[in-house]
Amino acid sequence: MTELLRFENVVKRFPGADYNAVDHVGLSVEDGEFVAILGTSGSGKTTLLKMVNRLYEPNEGRILLRGEDIADKDPVQLRRGIGYVIQQVGLFPHMTVRGNIATVPKILKWDAGRIDARVDELLRLVNLDPDEYRDRFPSQLSGGQQQRVGLARALAVDPVLMLLDEPFGAIDAINRAALQDELLAIHRASKKTYLFVTHDIAEAFKLGTRVLIMHDGRVMQYDAPDVIKSAPAGEFVEELLGTAE
Amino acid sequence: MKYTRFTGRGGTKQKREMNNSHLIEKIAAYFQTRSDVYAEAFARHIMISVICVAVACAVGIPLGIMCARNRRARVFITGVFSTLRIVPSLAVLFICMPIFGIGLPPAIVALSFLAIPPVLINTTQAFAAIPPSVIETAEAMGMTDAMILTRVEFPLAAPLILTGVKTAAVEVIASATLAAYIGAGGLGNLIFTGLGLLRPDLLIIGGASVAALSIAADTLLSVAEKRLVRYRDADRGRPHDSPAHGRSARFA
Numbered sequence: 001m002t003e004l005l006r007f008e009n010v011v012k013r014f015p016g017a018d019y020n021a022v023d024h025v026g027l028s029v030e031d032g033e034f035v036a037i038l039g040t041s042g043s044g045k046t047t048l049l050k051m052v053n054r055l056y057e058p059n060e061g062r063i064l065l066r067g068e069d070i071a072d073k074d075p076v077q078l079r080r081g082i083g084y085v086i087q088q089v090g091l092f093p094h095m096t097v098r099g100n101i102a103t104v105p106k107i108l109k110w111d112a113g114r115i116d117a118r119v120d121e122l123l124r125l126v127n128l129d130p131d132e133y134r135d136r137f138p139s140q141l142s143g144g145q146q147q148r149v150g151l152a153r154a155l156a157v158d159p160v161l162m163l164l165d166e167p168f169g170a171i172d173a174i175n176r177a178a179l180q181d182e183l184l185a186i187h188r189a190s191k192k193t194y195l196f197v198t199h200d201i202a203e204a205f206k207l208g209t210r211v212l213i214m215h216d217g218r219v220m221q222y223d224a225p226d227v228i229k230s231a232p233a234g235e236f237v238e239e240l241l242g243t244a245e
Numbered sequence: 246m247k248y249t250r251f252t253g254r255g256g257t258k259q260k261r262e263m264n265n266s267h268l269i270e271k272i273a274a275y276f277q278t279r280s281d282v283y284a285e286a287f288a289r290h291i292m293i294s295v296i297c298v299a300v301a302c303a304v305g306i307p308l309g310i311m312c313a314r315n316r317r318a319r320v321f322i323t324g325v326f327s328t329l330r331i332v333p334s335l336a337v338l339f340i341c342m343p344i345f346g347i348g349l350p351p352a353i354v355a356l357s358f359l360a361i362p363p364v365l366i367n368t369t370q371a372f373a374a375i376p377p378s379v380i381e382t383a384e385a386m387g388m389t390d391a392m393i394l395t396r397v398e399f400p401l402a403a404p405l406i407l408t409g410v411k412t413a414a415v416e417v418i419a420s421a422t423l424a425a426y427i428g429a430g431g432l433g434n435l436i437f438t439g440l441g442l443l444r445p446d447l448l449i450i451g452g453a454s455v456a457a458l459s460i461a462a463d464t465l466l467s468v469a470e471k472r473l474v475r476y477r478d479a480d481r482g483r484p485h486d487s488p489a490h491g492r493s494a495r496f497a
Contacts, residue, residue: 053385055381076387078387079384079387080386080387081387084382084385084386086381088378089378089382090376090381090382090383092379092383092397093379093401093477094400094401094476095476103383103388104387107386107392137476137477139476139477150382153386154386
């Protein structure tokens with residue numbers, strides 16, 4: 001396994017705050033991993049994620065993607081190679097499902113035939129019938145269907161890295177379980193690297209090949225789910241596991 | 246008309262009927278003999294209105310976007326324009342006269358000032374109403390700022406901006422009548438001539454034409470607005486509730 005992403009002593013402090021939202025984080029993510037970032041609200045997990053596609057800039061430290069400091073790259077170009085899914089989905093309400101999924105391919109000037117084929121392929125991947133859903137507007141979809149389209153849109157140009165920020169947080173339990181299974185299947189088939197932020201312990205342990213537990217901006221433990229369960233590092237992790245029993 | 250005084254009962258009714266038929270004849274006669282004057286006034290009125298609405302868009306939309314992005318700018322700019330708006334349009338016209346003289350220029354300036362606020366306020370509200378999550382994902386997908394503006398923000402803001410343009414257009418068409426007072430021409434000429442000469446036929450022709458223009462502008466822009474929000478009403482023909490749209494957002 002080769003290293004895809006590396007955080008080196010990363011610090012993020014928001015203007016006006018008297019604490020570090022992300023406090024000296026150093027860690028490495030291997031190619032093809034599914035890292036579940038677990039923490040309470042205010043733990044810095046979303047901040048950590050948003051520094052990877054430079055929606056936030058760190059105050060200290062470096063983030064390396066394939067050995068290159070992302071601070072040296074054009075953020076617009078960097079982002080086109082990174083998928084991004086958030087809880088609010090953020091579909092463009094004035095575009096059809098096809099238009100939404102085709103956003104980045106269109107920016108990259110794919111030809112229409114290739115875009116159409118890719119849209120249908122992605123819709124099938126997220127279990128939506130292309131003929132039924134391709135020309136619908138987001139307002140004509142349920143919450144679960146919208147997030148399926150959000151996922152398809154993020155996967156459109158086959159990014160090396162996917163960032164997911166509580167993507168299933170607003171979806172009912174039954175649909176959430178189904179989406180988790182589908183996401184796992186997509187991850188396994190794609191062999192791409194996923195960073196998945198969640199505050200749901202069961203979700204983190206179900207999805208992650210490794211789980212990154214954060215608290216107050218610091219990494220509490222970063223290990224395979226089994227290892228964390230059998231050897232929790234410190235009081236906080238033990239307490240956290242206790243709440244899930 | 247002296248003889249009507251001596252016709253006794255029913256005379257007023259008779260008089261009115263006679264006047265009515267006179268009036269229609271007079272209006273018909275006006276169109277037969279003075280259609281060139283009418284056409285010129287009509288065209289002038291449209292020209293003034295179109296220029297003012299265009300100026301209002303050129304100024305109001307960029308300022309509106311600025312207001313949506315910067316709170317300090319919003320407080321200042323909306324403050325200035327809501328104050329200006331309190332001044333009656335006729336007063337604005339007369340205030341412009343010493344600066345811009347008489348004729349078309351002061352009329353264009355005064356009416357443009359009148360038309361800017363609805364466009365500006367609606368643009369600000371339209372941009373502020375775009376969900377932050379939509380902008381965030383657009384940015385995270387690698388859209389440049391220009392792409393976000395043209396492909397996401399503008400299409401989403403357009404319906405509400407158009408509502409503001411509609412308000413501005415209707416207001417300008419009505420107020421452009423007053424522009425005749427300061428020599429800018431337009432349908433106001435007919436109305437003021439009618440007032441001066443006590444000619445109801447001219448008053449009716451002028452007034453009805455202004456009303457027809459207002460209704461036409463409103464209808465035209467409403468159709469355009471409906472086309473822009475088709476995606477929101479696409480849900481199997483059942484329109485969504487959208488209290489923020491469909492009516493003009495004025496100063497609250």
